[in-house]
Amino acid sequence: MPNAAERMKLLAQDFFSKNDLGSEQETRISLFIQAIKTTNASILTKIEFQPFEWEPYKSLHKQYFKEIELSTLLNKATNWSTNPFVYMEATQLNLKLWQMAEINQYMQSPFSVDEVFYSYLALSHAFMAEVRVLPVLPPTMPLNTPFLSAIQEIEEENGRQIQAQIRMLKGIELPISxxxxxxIINKQQTVVQSCFCDLLAAVCKIPEEQ
Amino acid sequence: MPIFKYGSHEVYYQTYGEEDAPVIAFVNGLSMRTLHWMPMIENLCSSGFRVLVYDMLGQGSSSKPVLDMNFDNNAEVLALILDEISTKQAYVSGISYGGVVALKFGYLYPEKSRGIIPISTFTEMDGQFKYLAYNLHRGLTEIGFGFYLDLLMPLNFTSGWIDEHSNVIDFTKRIAIADMEVYGIQNVMEQLASFESITDEISKIKCPTLIMNGEFDSFTPRHMHEIMRQQIRNSRLILVPKVAHAMTIEIPDLCCQIIANFIEEVESNNWKGDQTTWIANEELGSHPVAIPCEGDYLRCIPIELSRRCYEEKRTAAAQKVAKPVTKKTSTVTAAAKKSAAAKTTTKKATTTKKPAAKN
Structure with missing residues (x-):
């Protein structure tokens, strides 16, 4: 029996097997991914206060600029909707993400190797591992549109960034069991999965009870 | 698909076929999932076997732990799933990475091993194999999952299979990318970083063992399977013609024929684990399923036969020259030539020593 997230993915796959991506769908997806990328980049701005010798510095520095690059790329590639309600609903979803993931705690004070930092790394890992649009699209759908090629580039880059994230999650020395x-990792995965499911429900117009 | 709880993780498994039939458990290769066994499942179930497939932790529908991954747990997980489905003994077959799990299962759980069928696999990581694994890991983590699949393609399949399936390869790649969690595969792969040779350990395997190696497997070449043949006393090595590493995908029906024949031999007490080497009959449905392999199967070129033929021809030519002698001076010349030829032969024989059994 698939769990709620898997069920939602199956429903989304079913939707996209019958429907193409329109401007409303592209807009909703872009606003969600941009929210994630800009949130992560905002947290990562603090990385520039860390010394070069700090072990996670190089990979997080790279991630910081990659997040900005990919967010702006998506901005350029999206066929934006003219429907104001799409933006309003997207904002609500983004606020939910901020609240559930308690993003405000990562915005304060410089990074130090503690449970909050570990929690941030786990959240960032979940962003890259859980938010995947391509798997819900039919494998026959061409990826040569500006929007889908940008999504493909984002998901490939996420795959690359994840490896640094896993190394840090595995290797970082912390006084916690x-x-x-x-x-912590499971909690962050659940939070991101839940918001991604909400996005899919909105994009595919799937009623909540499903 | 039923779920087996391993600690806090979930392992997805599925059984097919009649409950009282002999059980064959298949262990996935690195980037496989249970669906890849489907053509073999249908074939073996219709031949009267029960088939168990499951996704290892990090693969397919099973949990993908970020932190808690240990290669040694894989054999234990399989043993526990067999308990779960009330199976006391099973034939365990695994391909590539899964072949190592099958071998480990063979010596860690001898009481549960009715037979072992390692396919396209390894017991240690030699120089070439380490670099192949390193390149795959770098390809996956630095370029992406699509590139990793591209790197695997020529290692897994022959040109014939690739050409025949060229119209669906991109499509199946998209499905694979959608189905797999990159970090899950990466974690499974990184378990190999701490892999220690099991060559000595596999000599503890006592159950019937059929080792299968593809003729054109350049990923895990012949010498890797020869190690298994030499180490496992109750074994036979079968060479499968014209296939590469992923033979269970390339020729599922022929693989089923070989496996079913092996199980029938074991079940009817006709199995002879005599460490011999065989060549599979590539014609599906023909008998015998395999014939004994003659010659040096560790070489890719028929060097011994060629050398023998060459010497025979030289000797024959020298004898031909020596026969029609009528004048005394000619006899001296022929004898000198023969002596010179003999010297050349001796020199060649000493300089063309048989190389070590590696590619």
Missing amino acids: QERKEE
Whole structure:
């Protein structure tokens, strides 16, 4: 029996097997991904206060600029909707993400190697691992539109960034147990999965009870 | 698909076929999932076997732990799933990465191993294989999953298969990219970084073992399977013509024929684990399923036969020259030539020593 997130993906796959991506769908997806990318980049601005020798510096520095690059690329590639309600609903979803993921806690004070930092790394990992649009599209759908080629580039880059994220999650030395680390990772995955499911429901117009 | 709980993780498995039939468990290769066994499942079930397939942790529909991954857990997970489905003994077959799990299962759980069928696999990582694994890992993490699949394509399949399926390869790649979580595969792969040779350990395997190696497998070449043949006393090595690494995808029906024949031999007490080497009959449905392999199968070129033929021809030519002798001076010349030829032969024989059994 698939879980709620898997069920939603199946419903979205079914939707896209019968429907193309229109400007409303592209707009909703772009606003969500841009919110994630700009949020992550905002947190990562703090990285520039860290010394070069700090072990995570180089990979997080790279991630910071990649997030900005990909967000602006998507901005250029999207066929934006003229429907104001799409933007209003997208804002509500983005606010939900901020609240559920408690993003405000990562915005304050410089980075230090503690549970908050670990929690941020887990959230960033979840962003890259859980938010995947291509798997819900039919494998026969051409990816040569500006929007889909940008999405493809984002998801490929996420795949590359994840490896640095995993290394840090596995290797970082913290006075917390393995169980606690797993708990943090699972919590962040659940939060991002839930918001991504909401996005799919909005994009595919799937009623909540499904 | 039923779920088996392994600690806090979920392992997805599925069984097919009659409950009282002999069980064959298939262990996936690195970037496989249970669906890849489907053509073999249908074939083997219709031949009267029960088939168990499952996704290892990090693969397909099973949990993809970010932190808690240990290669050694894989054999234990399989043993626990067999308990779950009330199976005391099973034939365990695995391909590539899954072949290592099958071998480990063979010596860690001898009481549960009715037979082992390692396919296209390895027991240690030699120089070439380490670089192949390193390149795949870099391809996956630095370029992307699509490139990783492209790197695997010529290792897994022959040109004939690739040409025949060229119209669906991009499509199946998209499905693979959609189905796989990159970090799950990456984690499974990184378990190999700490892989320690199991060559000595596999000598503990006592159950019937059929080792399968593709003729054109350049990923895990012949010498890797020869190690298994030499180490496992109750084994046979079968060479499968004209296929590369992923033979279970390239020729599923022929693989089923070989596996079914092996199981029938074991079940009817006709199995002879005599460490011999065989060549599979590539014609589906023909008998015998395999014939004994003659010659040096570790070489890709028929060097011994060629050398023998060459010497025979030289000797025959020298004898031909020596026969029609009538004058005394000619006899001296022929004898000198023969002596010179003999010297050349001796020199060649000493300089063309048989190389080590590696490619």
